[in-house]
Amino acid sequence: MIPIGIWVNALLTLCILSFLYKDNPFFRFAESLFAGLSLGYYIGLTMQNTLRPNLLNPVIHEFGVNFNYLLIIPAALGILLYFRYIPRISWMARIALAVYVGYYSGVTLVQKLHGEILPQARDTVLPVTHGGANALWNIIMIIGVFSVLIYFYFSAEHKGALGRVSRVGIWFLMISFGASFGYTVMARVSLLMGRFSFLVNTWIRPMISG
């Protein structure tokens, strides 16, 4: 006997795959169901895994004894966000938003500078006079980075030397898009394989073998 969950899973998979033939109500039903379920799951998960253990439990069980009073700040900020639904004091929601934007700007600023710009720039400063085949590879890297940067320089018309270098940049970009396309095909085929494997091995085969 195949569990009902597998039947639901299989039928919803077929509903989604039916879009390949053409748009239809079965596909739209499965799509809406998926969106709704995802949102409900997200709310429940955040409540169960973050709000309860990190905020509600300490407030309920530890208030007055070993309580971390700093927790009041994120709790208040979270509540303030919902003030936007009360028109008279909706402006107060902006206080919480300002703190969130400020915090994540701070985190992201350092992250981008320290984790992307500096290491990536450092990785482009490469030796080109020694190292044999590596030196050749390094030259290609430097030409690629330089020409692609020139391609994205829009303050001058791409004519003459600038135009020629930016054309080299286009070639590098095309090669990178090709690699991305290849990987994207591989990812999408994996998804198709996952669904087919489920339909064949988990649904149809046990059904046939009884």
Place this chain on the structure above:
Amino acid sequence: MNLKKMLFIDRRIIYLLVAAGALYPIIRPIGLPVIPTKPVAALYDAVEKMGPENAVIVSFDYGPSSEPELNPMAGAILRHLFLRKIKVVVLALFPLGGNEEAKSELNKVVDEYDLQYGVDYVNLGYKEGGQAVMKRMAISIADVFPVDVDGRPTADMPIMAQAKNYSDISLLISLATGIIGEWWANLVNPQFGVPVSVGCTAVSAPKYYAYLRAGQMMSLLGGLKGASEYEKLLKDGYASVRQTYEKPEEKKASATTGMDVQSIVHVIIIAFIVFGNVIFFATRKEGSK
């Protein structure tokens, strides 16, 4: 036959051929060879050098939509970590299913080994917050995860004494879809110095090569191909794992079997690209006559 008509072939015919190409190896696996590459071997070699004194974080940063690519990767990596008796701290930062993926992969693998929960491994579950969680874990992992996935307090678990914060962590492995894997590489690695390895979906693999080259990641497993390479290394290195992957249910779900599908479908797609270009140039030539 009018060549121009061939240029406007119904896309559903292509879908059917791709479907047939994908179904055949699922019904009858072919077993095409897999050759491991350097970015994948780097993770295998790093894990080989570790033992019970090391603690590794495995972050499940993906959901059901990436299961076919990342579940085989998770299975192979967890098996390798447990074989080496490394302490494994599992967590999830991807909201839509990371928690469930972590639970199901752990449940599948832990029974194969003699492991004690809270001593050899722990599942800390999902935590909302992304970068804020990552930054806070540098101070105390138990503070961020006061209870595990089932609500048990983590502070008293023996494994947490070996994984107090990033300074105790020998390696961080993120199995990622989307941007969370990037955060481990561009936030945690540069700011806290933890070696990071990412196993990602194939669609995100190209951007991770930039982090790999810059030394912000020590290894990279890209999509199903990366997973199949890791399986190959593991099967070559451990006879017990080879036997596990010979079991029919493991064989069907393995990345190695999945690569048969990849190879056949890629041949079909390449054939269509060549076919489309030949017809395009032939009709253009006809038009210019």
